Amino acid sequence: IIGGDKSLRGEWPWQVSLWLRSQSKGNHPLCGASLISPCWVVTAAHCFKRKYRSQGWEHDIALLRLKGTEGNCVAFNPHTGAVCLPEPGSRWEKRPAACVITGWGITDSEYSRTLLQAWVPLLPAWKCKKRYGDRFTSRMLCAGSLSERHRVDSCQGDSGGPLVCQGEGGRWVLTGVISWGHGCGNPSFPGVYTRVSRFLRWIDKVINKPYKT
Numbered sequence: 001i002i003g004g005d006k007s008l009r010g011e012w013p014w015q016v017s018l019w020l021r022s023q024s025k026g027n028h029p030l031c032g033a034s035l036i037s038p039c040w041v042v043t044a045a046h047c048f049k050r051k052y053r054s055q056g057w058e059h060d061i062a063l064l065r066l067k068g069t070e071g072n073c074v075a076f077n078p079h080t081g082a083v084c085l086p087e088p089g090s091r092w093e094k095r096p097a098a099c100v101i102t103g104w105g106i107t108d109s110e111y112s113r114t115l116l117q118a119w120v121p122l123l124p125a126w127k128c129k130k131r132y133g134d135r136f137t138s139r140m141l142c143a144g145s146l147s148e149r150h151r152v153d154s155c156q157g158d159s160g161g162p163l164v165c166q167g168e169g170g171r172w173v174l175t176g177v178i179s180w181g182h183g184c185g186n187p188s189f190p191g192v193y194t195r196v197s198r199f200l201r202w203i204d205k206v207i208n209k210p211y212k213t
């Protein structure tokens with residue numbers, strides 16, 4: 001996270017850190033993610049498929065089912081809980097919304113030891129289309145600070161993590177998944193986020209599908 005500050009313990013109870021187990025390189029952090037229920041986590045598809053990005057950046061969303069019996073995977077408590085999903089068809093960028101990105105990814109030069117947070121303005125789609133052309137689609141959100149003086153952005157290591165916006169009654173809604181962008185913190189190249197509201201039916205289908213163990 002570029003231009004953010006440290007979060008407090010339990011402030012973003014849905015934030016997940018995905019790690020890769022490696023005996024040769026040692027365990028290391030891979031991506032962010034968000035708890036949407038006790039057994040399901042939303043993240044970015046490119047966290048799992050190395051060549052994902054070269055196939056275009058569309059549909060950069062993945063669901064992980066955690067180990068455990070149904071409904072009993074992660075125990076919720078005041079520091080651990082789920083984030084809300086958006087209403088179908090909601091278009092946050094049309095209203096002035098307060099949105100926040102969080103992650104342990106790169107700050108100035110290295111990964112952060114504490115979870116960082118940053119308020120990030122949602123931008124009209126044309127600001128990303130202008131920079132990224134047709135790679136930026138309606139299944140994506142454009143967000144970031146366009147000011148040289150106050151750069152706010154997500155960066156490597158944050159992807160898969162949440163962009164949450166505060167909805168009615170102060171509820172936090174998982175509006176975007178940190179996905180891609182050209183560099184980090186460059187006011188000419190905003191960050192690009194998977195637009196979660198476009199994947200609600202898919203999420204519902206996957207989660208409510210009976211599964212074999």
Ligand code: 4AZ
Nearest residue numbers: 154155156159180181191
């Ligand atoms: C990345 O490499 C990445 N500035 C994530 C977000 C952004 C750029 C790169 C957006 O995971």
